[in-house]
Amino acid sequence: MTTEQLVNQIHKKKTFLCIGLDVDLNKIPKHLLKEEDPIFAFNKAIIDATHHLCVAYKPNTAFYEAYGLKGWKALEKTINYLNEKHPEIFTIADAKRGDIGNTSSMYAKAFFEDLGFDSVTVAPYMGNDSVEPFLAFENKHTILLALTSNEGAFDFQTKTVEGKELYKKVLETSKTWKNSKNLMYVVGATKAEYLSDIRKIIPDSFLLVPGVGAQGGNLQDVCKYGMTKNIGLLINSSRGIIYASSDEYFATAAALKAKEIQEEMKTLLSN
Template identity: 80%
Template sequence: MTTKHLIAEINRKKSFLCIGLDVDLQKIPKHLLAEEDPIFSFNKAIIDATHHLAVAYKPNTAFYEAYGIKGWKSLEKTIEYLNANHPEIFTIADAKRGDIGNTSSMYAKAFFEDLAFDSVTVAPYMGKDSIEPFLAFEDKHTILLALTSNEGAFDFQTKNIDGIDGQELYKKVLKTSATWKNSKNLMYVVGATKAEYFADIRSIVPDSFLLVPGVGAQGGNLQDVCKYGMNANVGLLINSSRGIIYAGNDLQFDNAAATAAIELQQQMESILNAR
């Protein structure tokens, strides 16, 4: 999917909502455990209830890999269902990959060719040759971890790397990544709990899309993120996982998820209308 198509979908739905499909069998409604594939049954119900409200879905691959080959099959069925029934929706493999060139090439093939995701999250620690194999894929997007929402982000990401007058590591990642081949295919992960950093981030990557986790359960504020992080094309994908998919835990769990998604989408529509 091209960025142009993503922007068109945002404008059509008046939404920049991304729903994280982080499926834990300990948390899904108990009646689904009798299904042949409980994970896929859960995902399908969530998608069917919310697809008109979301512009993106983001399965975190750890929640599928934890269940071995059965979990991977569930992931495969989920992305096939999305691509077949809602090809207009942007798909994100939240895999946080990143390795030496040949290995990254195989990761890229796995997510872009075999599973046919539109994008994948990657870690930048190993540098250019670990990321450019992902960037080589036309109309696919590589979402680079820049400034994450977890507490440990302060261990490295916000530290000055060139002495007292140096710049923070996350700024170095943003600036350096912009020099890589096919950097136009880059997006960035920036946590909603770091809203005060968005103005600086936008000064470095004014046109890039930012995937923003941390709104809701982790305490991030949507208004602050939009105030400092939105650009002319919106440029934001606000992710909510637990707050939507686990909004209910009974036979009507899908309706509860839709209600939670509507609440966020309506806030987004109000923000867009006020621009």
């Protein structure tokens, strides 16, 4: 998918919500456990109920790998369902990969070609040759971890390197990599005030922003400091939406929660 197609979808649906599909069998409604593939059954119900309220879905691969072969199969079925039923939706494999060149090429092939995701999250620690194999794919997007929303972000990401925080060094250096136009960035919303500095370095790139809501981030602040003329924001919510209820009406509850956020986004987009 091109960035332009993503922006068009945002304007059409009046939302820049991304829904995280972090499926935990201990948290999904009990009646689904009788299904042949409870993970896919859960995802399908959530997608059917919310696809008009969001522009992206983001399965975190850890939750699928934790269930071994069954989990991997459920991930395949989920991405296939999205690509067949809702090809306009932007898909993110939240995998946080990154390895030496030939290995990153294998990961890129796995997520972009075999599974058919539009994008994948990648860790920057191993530098240029660990990320560039992902960037080589046309109309695929590499979402680089810059500033994450967890406590551990303060261990290294905010430490000063050559006069600036490491995450800013990551942003600057990554701009020099081959095919850097295919980069997007993860920036945690718990630090919305950092976004104006970030926009000085990457004025146009899309940001995937976790941590709005449950983790304390504020949607209005994120838009104030981070929105660009092409919007440039995907706001992720996972647990707050998909686990809004654990009874048989869970999908409707998820849709109501997503609708609430979409309404707020609609207002922010019209300003």
